[in-house]
Amino acid sequence: MNNNEEKLPKVNINWYPGHMAKARREISEKLNLVDIIYEVIDARMPISSKISDIDDLIGNKPRILIFTKYDICDEKQTQSFVEYYQKKGYYVVVVDLINGTNVKEIMNISKKILENQNKKREAKGMRPRAIRALVIGVPNVGKSTLLNRLVGKKIAGVGNRPGFTKGLSWIRIHKDIELLDSPGILWPKLEDQESAHVLAALSSIKEEILDVMDISAFILKKMYELYPERIKERYGIEKLSDDLMEEYAVIAKKRGALIKGGTPDYEKTAIIIMNDLKKGYLGKVTLDRLHND
Numbered sequence: 001m002n003n004n005e006e007k008l009p010k011v012n013i014n015w016y017p018g019h020m021a022k023a024r025r026e027i028s029e030k031l032n033l034v035d036i037i038y039e040v041i042d043a044r045m046p047i048s049s050k051i052s053d054i055d056d057l058i059g060n061k062p063r064i065l066i067f068t069k070y071d072i073c074d075e076k077q078t079q080s081f082v083e084y085y086q087k088k089g090y091y092v093v094v095v096d097l098i099n100g101t102n103v104k105e106i107m108n109i110s111k112k113i114l115e116n117q118n119k120k121r122e123a124k125g126m127r128p129r130a131i132r133a134l135v136i137g138v139p140n141v142g143k144s145t146l147l148n149r150l151v152g153k154k155i156a157g158v159g160n161r162p163g164f165t166k167g168l169s170w171i172r173i174h175k176d177i178e179l180l181d182s183p184g185i186l187w188p189k190l191e192d193q194e195s196a197h198v199l200a201a202l203s204s205i206k207e208e209i210l211d212v213m214d215i216s217a218f219i220l221k222k223m224y225e226l227y228p229e230r231i232k233e234r235y236g237i238e239k240l241s242d243d244l245m246e247e248y249a250v251i252a253k254k255r256g257a258l259i260k261g262g263t264p265d266y267e268k269t270a271i272i273i274m275n276d277l278k279k280g281y282l283g284k285v286t287l288d289r290l291h292n293d
Helices: 018-033 054-058 075-087 103-113 115-123 143-151 193-201 212-226 228-235 245-255 266-278
Strands: 036-042 063-068 091-094 131-137 169-174 177-181
Touching (some): 018 054, 063 103, 103 115, 103 131, 212 228
Parallel strands (some): 036 063
16 A cells, blocks of 8 residues: 555544444354354455454454455456465455356355365264355445345345445355345544545445545545546546646536536535546546555
8 A cells, every 4th residue: 555645635534333333242242153254345445445453353263355346446456466365365256246257156165165164063963054154344345235146136235325234134045055244344443544535435434424625636646646547538637736726627627517607616526526436437446556566
């Protein structure tokens, strides 16, 4: 990740509503009922969307790291992150939830990981039982869509707003697997404000608490740093000024975000920039990087 101080935004972001604290307590209480963890991360932010203290939360339970949003990420960067996490010893599955690509691989790997567990049951004269998996991740990372794909039909509500799922619930897919769905959770203090802004830019933090000028400025700077050609293509901007006011004026004029007298509507322009990123108009992106490259 880029730790260059002058590029960091000035507005601190923190969001930790009560239902997240409650969900963490429930996860701790029910962890002994679970065989395996499905840790879901967004391929567009494979570091920022990884729950920073997840190891404290799930202990040494076996897990599969599931990359979602593959259809809208930078595939080259994603491959680097897949290799990075595999070297750390993770089982990694990359899924395209829109088309259902690779979803079956999650079940195949789960069976492989828990093969010894079922052999021990068999040796004791017990029948193999369904795998019990906890699905966990930050808000809006695609957990509900993943559940629906695993089941093969719509059983979980899907919302494009963080905080859609509020409590833990068991879902039986078939005789082989049961899933414990959990709400999107963050951690009590977002220490790394670069990651906090990436989470905000890609919809994992409730929009109502955000400063839209701050987030849109972060998006422009981050896109200029990583994908300058996209900024040129979308907005006709080749270089960023220090305060970005010129850029907002150009975008406002281009997109008709003007108020009386042709003055730029800065807030409306900020929302346009945020939506351009979310809706894919700035192309396939990955906003995290390894080793500052």
